[in-house]
Amino acid sequence: MSVRDEVFVGPAALRGLIDSARPVVLLDVRWALGRADGHERYVAGHVPGAVYVDLDTELAAAPSAAEGRHPLPALEDLEASARRWGISAGSTVVVYDDAGGTSAARAWWLLRWAGVADVRILDGGLPAWTATGGGLETGDRRAERGTIVLRGGQMSVTDAEGTGALAVDRGAGVVLDARAGERFRGEVEPVDPRAGHVPGAVSAPTAENLGADGRFLGEAALRARFEGLGVDVAAWQPGDPRPNLPVVVYCGSGVTAAHQVAALASVGVSATLFPGSWSQWSSDPAREVATGD
Secondary structure: OOHHHHHHHHHHHHHHHHOOOEEEEEEEEOOOOOOOOHHHHHHHHHHOOOOOOOHHHHHHHEOOOOOOOOOOOOHHHHHHHHHHHOOOOOOOEEOOOOOOOOOOOHHHHHHHHHHHHHHHHOOHHHHHHHHHHOEEEOOOOOOOOOOOOOOOOOEEOOHHHHHHHHHHHHHHOOEOOOOOOHHOOOOOOOOOOOEEEEEOEOOOHHHHHHHOOOOOOOHHHHHHHHHHHHHHHHHOOOOOOOOOOEEEEOOOOOOOHHHHHHHHHHOOOOHHHHHOOHHHHHOOOOOOOOOOO
C-alpha cells in the first residue's frame, strides 16, 4: 500500500473494503462553519452503514478563549465516542463528508492521534460516492459497540508559543495557515476576535489541496504545491539524509488544518497541528498579529 493509499480511499476501493471480510467502520462527519444541520443531512441520506459523528460535541471539547473554538477532546471522552461508533482494535475506519474532506479530516487526525492505525478519508466524499453509482441509506443507524482502547499522542501537536517561535525563524521550519487567503491577509474575520495571521506564517488555503472535482490533487501536484510553500518535501522521503525541518499547520480552530496535515501525510510529510489555531491566538491581546501578504 502506498503512503497516499494509507490516507485516502476512493469510492471503488471503499466498495471493495465493504464487500471484503474486513471490519469497516464508516463515519459521516458532515459539518460546516455556521451550519447546524449535519445530522439532518445524514438522516436524509448517507453511505450505507455509516454512523453520524457530531464534530462540535464528539471531536472537540467545549470552546473557550484560552483553548480556542475546537479544543482537543479529553482522551476518555474520545474513547467513549469511538466505542459508540463501533471501533475496535483492528477496525478499518473510513471518514467522509460532503465538502472535500475538510471536516472529515478532523476525525481522521484525532483517531490517528489516538492510536487507531487504519483511518482513511473517502476521497471526494459523499458526492464522489454517489457520482460513481454508490447508493444511499436513510434514517439513523446505531453501531454495535466497539472495544477500542485509545492512547493519545500518536500525532504531533504544538501550542501557540511553539507555533509563533517557528513562524519567525524561517530557517528552522515553516508554519502554514490553512484558512482562506482573505482571512490570512486580515481583510475579513467572520468569527474570531482579531483579523490577520501569526507573524511569519505562510498562506496555504486548504481548498487548494483539492481539484475542481472536490478530490485531492494527485501526488505530484501536492508535492509541487507544498514545495512552493516552502516545505522541503524531499527531505521527508525515506533514505534522504537531510534533516526533516518541522512543518506546523493551523487554521481557524484546528479543523481544516487537519485536512492540510492529511494532504502532507499523503506525500510523506509528518506535519504538526496547532489545535488552538487562530481562535486561540487571536483571543490573547498580548500576541502579535500580522496582516497583508
